[in-house]
Every structure is written in structure tokens, then in C-alpha cells.
Amino acid sequence: QVQLVESGGGLVQAGGSLRLSCAASGRTLSRYAMGWFRQAPGKERERVAIISRSSSSTRYTDSVKGRFTISRENAKNTVYLQMNSLKPEDTAIYYCAAAITPLDNLVVVAAKEYAYWGQGTQVTVSS
DSSP, rough: OOOOEEOOOOOEEEEEEEEEEEEESOOOEEEEEEEEEEEOSSSEEEEEEEETTTTEEEOOGGGGGGTTEEEEGGGGTTEEEEEEEGGGGOOEEEEEEEESOOOOOOOOOOGGGGEEEEOEEEEEOOO
């Protein structure tokens, strides 16, 4: 079992940047495909960015393409989400999640496949 703790959220003006971190403990992160998800008040949870075990594959939701970058450092058991050019509509609680997969070069798309979730970190973008 792996425990996930997010950090790096906060309040930022539109156009600003934040970098979220997700630190894992309990198991080595290299065993898991990882993802960042978000949920805004009154909205469904949304997949933001996902990355394979080896970092060879990534995928982004259309609304963040070109602005957000997911990365990982398996040696540090940490996954990151660099968020640039933030918009008010990016306001949400951001969660990282881990999915067990035997394939090191494929992402895991479905949220239901992610067995482990962090508690979330709030990101608020003011206009």
C-alpha cells in the first residue's frame, strides 16, 4: 500500500504559476502509474494529467494542454504538476492518485483504476 500527500496549493492571481507535489511513502512510486485529478465545487471530478511509470507517456485534459506539465522523480518518490498561466476555472481541490500497473510505458486513463488517493490540496485562482 502507498500513502500519498499533496502539497503546493494556494491562492494565486490569474496568469500565475504553482507547482504541486505528491510525495509517496510505503511503497516505491516506480510501481505505479500516477495521475492528477481535480474537483471544483458542484462539479464532477476531472482527470487533469496522467503519467506512466517510466515517464515515457503522458496525457492531459484539453483545457490544460500547453499550460500544465506532469512529471515524476521515482528516486524521490514524488510526482509533480507544474501549472502555468493559471485561470480562475482552474480553481479546485487537486488530488494525486496511484494505479498499479505491470506496464511501465502506458498511462492509466480511468479514475476507477486508481487505488490510492491523497487528501488533496486547494488551488484558488483569482481573477
